[in-house]
Amino acid sequence: MSEQTRHILTQFWGYPNFRPLQEDIVDSVMAGKDTLALLPTGGGKSICFQVPAMAMEGLCLVITPLIALMKDQVAHLVEKGIPAAAIYSGMHPDALELAYNQAAFGRLKFLYVSPERLQTHAFIEALKKMKVCLLAVDESHCISQWGYDFRPPYLKIADIRPYIPTAPVLALTATATAKVVDDIQVRLGFREKNVFQSSFERKNVTYNVFHEADKYGVLYRKLSAMTEGSAIVYVRNRKRTQVIADWLNSVGISATFYHAGLEAKTRDERQDLWMKGKVKVIAATNAFGMGIDKPDVRLVIHMDLPDSIEAYFQEAGRAGRDLKPSEAFLLVSPADIKKLQDDLAQSFPELDRIKLIYNALGNYFNIPIGAGANVSYPFVMQEFAHRYDFTVAEVFHSLKILEKEGFLMLSDSFDEPSKVMIKASRDDIYGFQVNNPQYSDLVKCMLRSLPGVMTDFVKVNEETLAKKSGLTTEKVVEQLKKLEAYNFVSYAPRNDKPQILFLSEFVDTKHFVLSKENYFDRKRDAEERVKAVIDFVSNDEECRSVQLLRYFNEKTKKTCGRCDVCLGQSSHKVPYGSIEEKVRNVMSESHLPMQEVVSRCSEFGEADVLDAIRFLVDNGVLQVERDGMVKRKDNKKSRR
Numbered sequence: 001m002s003e004q005t006r007h008i009l010t011q012f013w014g015y016p017n018f019r020p021l022q023e024d025i026v027d028s029v030m031a032g033k034d035t036l037a038l039l040p041t042g043g044g045k046s047i048c049f050q051v052p053a054m055a056m057e058g059l060c061l062v063i064t065p066l067i068a069l070m071k072d073q074v075a076h077l078v079e080k081g082i083p084a085a086a087i088y089s090g091m092h093p094d095a096l097e098l099a100y101n102q103a104a105f106g107r108l109k110f111l112y113v114s115p116e117r118l119q120t121h122a123f124i125e126a127l128k129k130m131k132v133c134l135l136a137v138d139e140s141h142c143i144s145q146w147g148y149d150f151r152p153p154y155l156k157i158a159d160i161r162p163y164i165p166t167a168p169v170l171a172l173t174a175t176a177t178a179k180v181v182d183d184i185q186v187r188l189g190f191r192e193k194n195v196f197q198s199s200f201e202r203k204n205v206t207y208n209v210f211h212e213a214d215k216y217g218v219l220y221r222k223l224s225a226m227t228e229g230s231a232i233v234y235v236r237n238r239k240r241t242q243v244i245a246d247w248l249n250s251v252g253i254s255a256t257f258y259h260a261g262l263e264a265k266t267r268d269e270r271q272d273l274w275m276k277g278k279v280k281v282i283a284a285t286n287a288f289g290m291g292i293d294k295p296d297v298r299l300v301i302h303m304d305l306p307d308s309i310e311a312y313f314q315e316a317g318r319a320g321r322d323l324k325p326s327e328a329f330l331l332v333s334p335a336d337i338k339k340l341q342d343d344l345a346q347s348f349p350e351l352d353r354i355k356l357i358y359n360a361l362g363n364y365f366n367i368p369i370g371a372g373a374n375v376s377y378p379f380v381m382q383e384f385a386h387r388y389d390f391t392v393a394e395v396f397h398s399l400k401i402l403e404k405e406g407f408l409m410l411s412d413s414f415d416e417p418s419k420v421m422i423k424a425s426r427d428d429i430y431g432f433q434v435n436n437p438q439y440s441d442l443v444k445c446m447l448r449s450l451p452g453v454m455t456d457f458v459k460v461n462e463e464t465l466a467k468k469s470g471l472t473t474e475k476v477v478e479q480l481k482k483l484e485a486y487n488f489v490s491y492a493p494r495n496d497k498p499q500i501l502f503l504s505e506f507v508d509t510k511h512f513v514l515s516k517e518n519y520f521d522r523k524r525d526a527e528e529r530v531k532a533v534i535d536f537v538s539n540d541e542e543c544r545s546v547q548l549l550r551y552f553n554e555k556t557k558k559t560c561g562r563c564d565v566c567l568g569q570s571s572h573k574v575p576y577g578s579i580e581e582k583v584r585n586v587m588s589e590s591h592l593p594m595q596e597v598v599s600r601c602s603e604f605g606e607a608d609v610l611d612a613i614r615f616l617v618d619n620g621v622l623q624v625e626r627d628g629m630v631k632r633k634d635n636k637k638s639r640r
Contacts, residue, residue, distance in 0.1 A: 002023060002027060005026050005030065005052060006018070006023075008051050009047070009051050012080050012082065013047065013051075015047075018047070019044050019047075021039065021196055021198045022044055022047055022048055025037045025170070025196050026047075026048060026051055026052050028196065029048070029049070029052040029134065029168055029170050030055065030056070032166075033168055033191075034169050034170075034185075034188070034189075034190040034191050034192070035168065035169070035170050035171070035194050035195075036140070036170075036171045036172075036173075036181065036185055036190070036194065036196070037173075037196050038173060038174070038181070038195065038197040038198065039198055040174055040202065041174045041314050041317035046073060048170065049136035050077070050110070052134065052170075053109065053136075054082070054109065057131070057133060058130075058131040058167075059103055059106070059108055059109065059110070059111055059130055060111070060135075060136060061111055061113065061127075061132050061134070061135050061164070061167075062113065062138065063114075063115050063118070063135070063136065063137045063138065063157055064113075064114070064138040064139060065114060065115060065139055065142060065153075065154075066138075066139070067086075067088045067114065067411055069138075070112035071086055073110075073112065074086045074112055077109075077110055082110065083102075083107060083108045083109050083110075084108060084109060084110035084111070084112070085099045085102060085103070085110075085112070086111075086112040086113070087099050087100075087111065087112070087113045087114070087117055087123075088112075088114045088117075088411075089114065089376040089409065089411055089499045090376050090378075090411075090416060090495055092491075094421065094423070094490035095419065095421075095457045095490070095492060098421070098456065100122065100123070101126075103130050104126055104130055105129075106131060115142075115151065115157065116153040116374075116409050116503050118156045118157060119153065119374075119503065120374050124160070127163050127164070132164040132167045133167055134167055134168060134169075134170060135169045135170070136170045137157060137169060137170070137171045137188065138172050140154075140171035140172055140176075141173040141180050141184065143157065143171075143183070143187045144176075144179075144180045144183035144184055144187065145518075145521070145522075146183055147180045147310075148175075148308045148310040149310075150404060151403070152404060152405065152406035153406065153409065157187075158187060158188055158189045161189055169188050175310040175313055175314055175552070176552075177551070177553060178553040181195060181197075199549075199554060200548070200552045200554050201549060201556070202320065203560075204320045204324060204326060205319050205320045205326050205328060206326070206327045206560060206563050207316060207328050207545055208327060208328065208329045208330065208544065208563050208564040209330045209536070209537050209540075209544065210330070210331050210332065210564065211332050211333075211537075212332070212333065213333050215303055215331045216247065218329070218331055219233065219248075219303070220251060220253070221610070222299060222301060222327075222329060223253050223301075224253065224594070224628050225594040225628060226298055226299055226595060227593040227595055227628065228296070228298065229297060229299075230274060230279075230282075230297055230298065231280060231281045231297065231298060231299035231300070232282055232284060232288070232289070232297060232299070232301070232318060233281060233284070233301045233303060234285070234286065234300065234301070234303065234315055235283065235284075235302075235303045236286070236304040236343075237285070237304070238261050238285055240283075240304075241257035241259050241283040241284055241285060242257045242283075244257070244283040245257035245281070245282075245283045248281055248283070253280060254280045254281065255279055255281040255283060256270045256273055256279045256281075256283075257270070257282065257283045257284065258270050258283070258288045259284060259285040259287055259288070260498075264416075271288075274294075286311060286315065294318075294321070295321045296322055296324075297319045297320065297321065298319065298324075298326050298327070299319065299326065299327055300316050300318055300319045300328045300329075301328075302316075302328075302330045302331065303331055304336065305330070305339075305537065306533060307340065307343070307344070307529065307530060308529040308532070308533065309532050309533060309536060309548065309551045310529075312330070312536075316328035316330075337534055340530055340533065340534070341530065344526055344527065344530050347400075347526065348401070348519070348523045348526075349394050349397055349398050349401070351516070351519065353398065354398045354401055354402065354514060355509050355512050355514070357394070357395055357399070357402075358398075358402060358407070358512060359512075360388045361384075361500075362506050364384055364387070364388075365377050367502070367506045370505050370506065370507075371505055371506060372502040372505055373502060373503070373505040375502055376499045376500065376501040376502075377501075378495070378497040378498070378499060379410070379497070379498050379499060379500040380497060381395055381396060381399075381498070401519065404522065405514055405515060405518065406503055407503060408502050408503055409500070409501045410498065410499075410500050411498055411500075416494060417459045417461075417494055418459070418460050418492065418493050418494045419457040419459055419460060419491075419492045420446065420450070420453060420457065420458065420460045420489055420490065420492070421453060421455075421458065421489060421490045422443075422446065422447075422453050422454050422488070422489050423487060423488060423489060424488050424489075429443065432486075432488060438479075439479055439483060439488075441470060441471065442465070442469050442476060442483075443483075444469075445468045445469040446465070448468075449465070449468055457490065462476045462480075477493070532551060536548070536551075540564075540565055540568070541565065542565060543559035543560055543565050544560070544563040544565055546559060546560075562602065564605075567604065567605040568605055579601065579604045579608050579609060580612045580615065580616065582601050582603075582604065583597065583609065583613060583622075584616070584621070586600045587616075587630065588632075589632075592630050593628055594613075594624065594629070594630055597609070597613065597630050598610065
């Protein structure tokens with residue numbers, strides 16, 4: 001088995017060998033065993049199901065809640081010549097039917113599906129015709145009510161297993177406590193327990209907590225000292241992403257910002273700038289990062305407290321994927337803990353308020369009682385909140401609770417380009433053109449310039465079609481809509497708005513039931529997760545890595561020796577003169593980057609080293625230039 005899967009790994013992905021634990025997971029799947037794989041962020045989870053699926057006969061069904069990620073993975077597979085498709089909310093009905101047919105007739109190797117689709121009649125009927133060789137469940141912690149991101153549609157995954165009795169399931173996640181690990185296996189119907197778990201320890205990443213009122217000062221110093229690679233600055237407020245990016249640009253550090261409220265095209269452009277190294281820093285909310293595999297992230301800085309250790313660990317884990325030394329800094333001001341507690345309280349609106357917002361959704365979309373199941377609508381939260389005089393925050397948190405209860409699903413905006421497929425047969429096309437000459441130029445243009453348009457939905461740019469056909473862009477859009485009305489084509493115009501999908505039929509609020517037990521249980525779990533964050537930032541006596549590993553039930557007494565706690569404890573034992581002397585010795589070279597000086601003095605606390613550098617600058621021994629280089633001056637001595 002290993003020889004075959006290694007050959008596939010090299011042939012399609014270009015890697016000569018698997019990463020640690022990947023081959024064991026692949027072999028387990030190839031042996032037909034239900035398997036749970038816990039791999040850290042950037043650990044190569046997709047390889048673990050894509051490679052064995054290529055070696056097996058049939059289709060790999062991939063369940064993931066992340067639309068942007070599934071689209072990205074499908075695009076990469078298709079680029080490699082591997083047939084793949086994705087099914088998600090907001091798709092044209094004809095596009096859905098085409099994807100189901102391709103899967104049923106064995107024309108796909110991978111079908112990516114969002115979990116809410118598993119409940120639909122259309123999916124079940126199509127599944128009965130599919131030859132599924134492997135069921136891959138990404139972000140599998142979402143199936144556990146004990147997890148930090150529980151999603152009820154995940155509970156339906158086990159319901160489809162009787163339709164694919166011979167297919168093993170591979171569950172994948174980056175973060176899960178021991179309780180969640182057990183729950184995942186139970187809820188997915190594992191035949192026997194089978195877990196492959198790499199250590200959560202990231203030896204090249206140093207975790208630091210700085211209690212600092214002047215966060216911007218720390219941010220500037222850390223980013224200025226970074227001489228290579230890139231950085232992510234995480235905040236919990238969309239507006240602050242722009243404020244921070246603008247400020248960084250004003251002080252000479254190239255930066256951009258990213259959050260889910262931006263248009264999809266803008267998000268893609270900014271992500272691309274950062275990925276290609278054209279900007280050094282991206283300031284972002286937690287909407288940024290899923291599926292991002294940039295190897296040279298040297299710094300991840302949290303300006304706000306995250307709401308769980310799992311979220312922090314995953315976000316900080318985007319540093320150092322190339323295994324080179326990297327750092328994560330969590331900056332805490334005196335008011336942050338109270339703000340985190342206030343945010344937690346706001347996250348659970350009163351039950352009557354949630355019911356009122358649900359009722360308003362029915363009016364907003366004109367959904368009759370008993371209708372609306374599995375129907376998605378474009379949804380701009382700000383417009384809805386303004387119309388019904390709600391705050392955006394209470395709408396957002398109420399929708400999240402309704403999502404957890406399985407009433408609906410809210411997706412962030414994503415860029416879905418226009419697509420078209422000619423439904424008419426070749427025999428009918430000529431007759432249609434003769435009888436409708438006003439459409440002839442556009443039809444001929446599509447046949448010439450859109451390969452595959454007769455058999456599949458293909459991406460189409462209306463502006464390009466206009467230039468080639470001699471029509472205006474407005475005329476092209478108008479004719480495409482009319483051709484769809486004639487049932488000549490299927491046309492799905494570009495969509496870049498968020499989608500809200502109702503998972504069940506709309507109910508009268510008189511009979512509206514929101515599980516109080518689950519509501520209060522989840523609130524209690526959220527309170528426990530917030531307490532864990534507060535405990536983490538308040539514990540200045542124990543190595544940060546040791547604390548994080550213990551949270552994930554991985555016990556170790558080996559300290560990292562590099563975090564703020566370890567260095568703080570060791571630096572107290574070192575006379576200041578020893579630090580100054582070490583800096584002088586390091587600066588025997590005439591020029592060094594600031595971060596290099598600090599790195600070469602790693603046995604001391606960073607703050608103490610920077611203090612020593614400042615002292616030597618003040619006394620004319622060193623000079624710090626505008627580009628962050630430290631320069632030694634000649635013929636001047638100092639003593640402290």
